Amino acid sequence: MSKAEKTKQFIIEKTASLFNTKGYISTTLSDITEVTGLTKGSIYGNFENKDEVALEVYKYNARLLKQNMSRSFSEEFPNVIDKLRAFVAFYRKNWKPVFLNGGCPLMNAATEADDTFPDLKNQVKKSFEEWIIKISEVITQGQKAGELNENADAKEYASLFVMLIEGGILLSKTTGEEKFLNQALDRILRIIDKELNKHPS
Structure with missing residues (x-):
């Protein structure tokens, strides 16, 4: 890494939590200089x-x-059912540190990413699409292995999982009550x- 690249990475890492907590639009240049000391x-x-800082920070957070989420789908879990359960467990186990850092970066950016x-907005759209594709691939893998119902629409279920998780996070973050996210995760299970x-079974 060159000195310029190191400085750029330093700025991104130092402001990652700031942008996610305060907002990608509301964060000012003064906020950035204060937190970085630059x-x-x-x-x-x-x-x-x-705006360029905000975009790079969003990419970093996403x-x-x-x-972290992809670890749930690693070879550590021998079958697809275990992979999907580990994916749900990831959100149940990590919701507190995620909330302390401002919540889900995808959801936060999505609420701000309008026509302004x-x-x-395009980056957030891409992130959600990639997320749905990843879950779809895991479900399809399970169907090919004979573990999952081959008549299930993999993309439809993947989209449903994302909707339930993001809705649960939104309600839990807004109310400060973990139960809403847990209800969503229980439904996915x-x-x-x-x-x-x-x-x-």
Whole structure:
């Protein structure tokens, strides 16, 4: 990494929680200089404007979430049912640190990413699409292995899981009550066990 690349990465990492907590649009250049300890000139020497910082920070936050979530689908879990259950467990186990850092970066950016910030909107859309595709691939893998109901629409179930998780996070973050996210996760587990699992216990 060059010195410029290191500085750029430093700015992104230092402001990741700030943008996610305060908002991608509400965060000011002064907020960025305060949290990084750098001058405005140094910020502008590495980024064209605040929007570029916001976009790079969103990509960083979304990438971290994706990496952590993807561990649920690793070879550590021998079958697809276990992978899907681990995916649900990830959200149940990690909701507190996620909330302390402002909540789900995808949901936070989605609520801001309207026509006033189309580049951010496009990035959020891409993140959700990638998330749905990843879950769909895991479900399809289970269908091919004979573990999951082959008549189930993988993409439809993947989309439903994302909707339930994001809705649960939204209600829990707004009310401060964990029960809403847990209700959503419990519903996903029932869907996995009763609708997707080809050999329900």
